[in-house]
Amino acid sequence: MNELALEVGGLAKRFRLHTQGGVEIEVFRDLDLAVRAGECVALHGPSGCGKSTLLRALYANYAVDAGSIRVRHAKGWADMARAEPRAILDVRRRTMGYVSQFLRVIPRVPALEIVAEPLRQRGIAAEEAHSRAGAMLARLNVPERLWGLAPATFSGGEQQRVNIARGFIAEMPILLLDEPTAALDAANRAVVADLILERKRAGTAIVGIFHDAEIRAQVCDRLFEIAPFKVAA
Amino acid sequence: MSAVDQPLLRVESLTRYFGARAACRDVSFDLWPGEVMGVVGESGSGKTTLLNCLSARLRPDAGRVLYQTRHEGVVDIYDLREAERRLLMRTDWGLVHQNPRDGLRMGVSAGANIGERLMAVGARHYGEIRDAASAWLGRVEIDLSRIDDRPRAFSGGMQQRLQIARNLVTAPRIVFMDEPTGGLDVSVQARLLDLLRELVRELHLSVVIVTHDLAVVRLLAHRLLVMRQGEVVEAGLTDQVLDDPQHPYTQLLVSSVLQA
Ligand SMILES: Nc1ncnc2c1ncn2[C@@H]1O[C@H](COP(=O)(O)OP(=O)(O)O)[C@@H](O)[C@H]1O
Ligand SMILES: Nc1ncnc2c1ncn2[C@@H]1O[C@H](COP(=O)(O)OP(=O)(O)O)[C@@H](O)[C@H]1O
Ligand SMILES: [Mg+2]
Ligand SMILES: [Mg+2]
Numbered sequence: 001m002n003e004l005a006l007e008v009g010g011l012a013k014r015f016r017l018h019t020q021g022g023v024e025i026e027v028f029r030d031l032d033l034a035v036r037a038g039e040c041v042a043l044h045g046p047s048g049c050g051k052s053t054l055l056r057a058l059y060a061n062y063a064v065d066a067g068s069i070r071v072r073h074a075k076g077w078a079d080m081a082r083a084e085p086r087a088i089l090d091v092r093r094r095t096m097g098y099v100s101q102f103l104r105v106i107p108r109v110p111a112l113e114i115v116a117e118p119l120r121q122r123g124i125a126a127e128e129a130h131s132r133a134g135a136m137l138a139r140l141n142v143p144e145r146l147w148g149l150a151p152a153t154f155s156g157g158e159q160q161r162v163n164i165a166r167g168f169i170a171e172m173p174i175l176l177l178d179e180p181t182a183a184l185d186a187a188n189r190a191v192v193a194d195l196i197l198e199r200k201r202a203g204t205a206i207v208g209i210f211h212d213a214e215i216r217a218q219v220c221d222r223l224f225e226i227a228p229f230k231v232a233a
Numbered sequence: 234m235s236a237v238d239q240p241l242l243r244v245e246s247l248t249r250y251f252g253a254r255a256a257c258r259d260v261s262f263d264l265w266p267g268e269v270m271g272v273v274g275e276s277g278s279g280k281t282t283l284l285n286c287l288s289a290r291l292r293p294d295a296g297r298v299l300y301q302t303r304h305e306g307v308v309d310i311y312d313l314r315e316a317e318r319r320l321l322m323r324t325d326w327g328l329v330h331q332n333p334r335d336g337l338r339m340g341v342s343a344g345a346n347i348g349e350r351l352m353a354v355g356a357r358h359y360g361e362i363r364d365a366a367s368a369w370l371g372r373v374e375i376d377l378s379r380i381d382d383r384p385r386a387f388s389g390g391m392q393q394r395l396q397i398a399r400n401l402v403t404a405p406r407i408v409f410m411d412e413p414t415g416g417l418d419v420s421v422q423a424r425l426l427d428l429l430r431e432l433v434r435e436l437h438l439s440v441v442i443v444t445h446d447l448a449v450v451r452l453l454a455h456r457l458l459v460m461r462q463g464e465v466v467e468a469g470l471t472d473q474v475l476d477d478p479q480h481p482y483t484q485l486l487v488s489s490v491l492q493a
């Protein structure tokens with residue numbers, strides 16, 4: 001069996017909405033999950049059960065209340081639940097990619113630049129980064145006339161493909177995918193499935209949310225059920 | 234330990250009173266090379282007071298600001314003699330004011346505004362100074378034909394870009410910015426932010442940027458301090474603080490803007 005890439009232990013998350021009368025939403029508690037290199041795990045459960053919350057917590061975009069998120073990183077391990085900001089950013093730069101459900105567009109930054117950025121951040125020269133970004137956009141059927149434009153005006157499907165290109169280009173050892181094919185047609189879904197299978201063969205550990213049962217069957221090794229949380233009486 | 238393994242700035246329990254009131258109380262953090270830290274909070278929360286204490290312009294009543302110098306190890310900036318502190322301010326630190334009038338000399342040309350900073354750190358060769366000034370005007374997207382014009386004749390956005398050039402020409406290691414996009418139109422702000430983003434990455438600058446605009450820190454800052462009534466109520470990775478704020482005040486701040 002391949003080595004562990006990600007190991008989550010005792011994870012707990014609740015939201016406290018102070019501006020709304022202090023309402024508490026308990027999302028999960030005592031959550032354990034281990035993912036090996038080359039493995040693809042699909043988070044499963046009804047809408048609102050906490051799939052996106054878990055992915056965001058793994059990326060340290062959301063804080064957690066307890067537990068650890070150990071990530072194999074730079075010849076050692078980093079704990080995304082506790083690491084300093086600069087250590088988290090280093091994990092994101094070199095180890096962990098995240099394709100969010102919706103692209104967060106940066107005003108005025110063109111699609112090609114957005115896709116190339118993860119490479120640029122690793123010190124790859126502009127020219128090479130741009131040519132690889134172009135190749136990835138072409139593979140995802142984003143027409144070349146759009147590459148120089150900021151994606152704010154793109155269709156949902158085009159934005160999502162820019163987002164996917166950005167997520168896959170850096171060939172990270174761990175990849176988090178939040179419904180990457182939701183807005184795509186069959187041809188582009190097939191491209192994404194190929195990209196995922198390629199990354200798996202290269203040893204990337206993947207945690208994803210996949211609405212589309214066909215894609216899920218094609219790329220996932222197992223389901224991870226987020227148990228509906230029962231509020232203690 | 235090499236300098237890379239050390240914070241550039243180590244701030245310990247910084248406190249400053251005005252009368253009986255603490256404008257900034259017990260603030261601590263480390264700033265690392267290449268790191269951009271945003272300081273957010275409503276007006277009067279102590280952001281400018283903190284920035285002034287950090288940038289050697291306002292002596293704190295308690296606490297220390299430790300700076301990792303290029304060659305002489307760590308110094309407490311308020312233990313330095315005045316002349317030493319002045320030298321560091323010229324060579325190692327930049328300061329971008331909200332109002333360009335406070336950071337520029339309005340009566341001398343754009344080229345001289347940049348050249349002056351170089352001369353203050355010992356440059357003497359006229360041709361080289363002018364070349365550096367021209368190069369920096371280009372980098373901040375000011376047309377070379379304006380090199381002999383006074384900043385008075387410039388738009389607000391151009392003045393702010395000139396102020397940035399004046400600061401960066403001496404290759405400082407830390408730049409302090411107080412509401413750098415404050416008085417500008419939205420479209421002018423966006424252009425300035427693009428420019429700052431690029432320069433920060435290219436020059437591997439450490440930056441402390443004070444702003445009340447959450448969109449600005451979302452774009453520029455790696456991490457955030459949230460201040461309220463002189464105290465830091467929340468600190469952390471920028472996107473985590475903005476997307477999953479923990480403190481009631483931060484939640485209020487984030488929920489009060491349409492989208493950041
Ligand atoms: N930033 C947030 N602040 C407050 N509550 C949130 C936040 N993000 C998600 N939630 C809540 O957490 C729960 C799980 O949501 P989510 O993870 O989006 O579910 P799923 O992805 O499984 O549909 C929901 O009740 C949702 O309202
Ligand atoms: N020079 C000063 N003399 C007296 N009070 C001051 C002075 N500067 C700031 N203050 C007070 O300190 C508090 C913090 O101010 P400031 O640091 O300017 O906040 P911010 O930059 O967040 O708007 C405010 O109550 C302000 O009135
Ligand atoms: Mg979801
Ligand atoms: Mg202020």
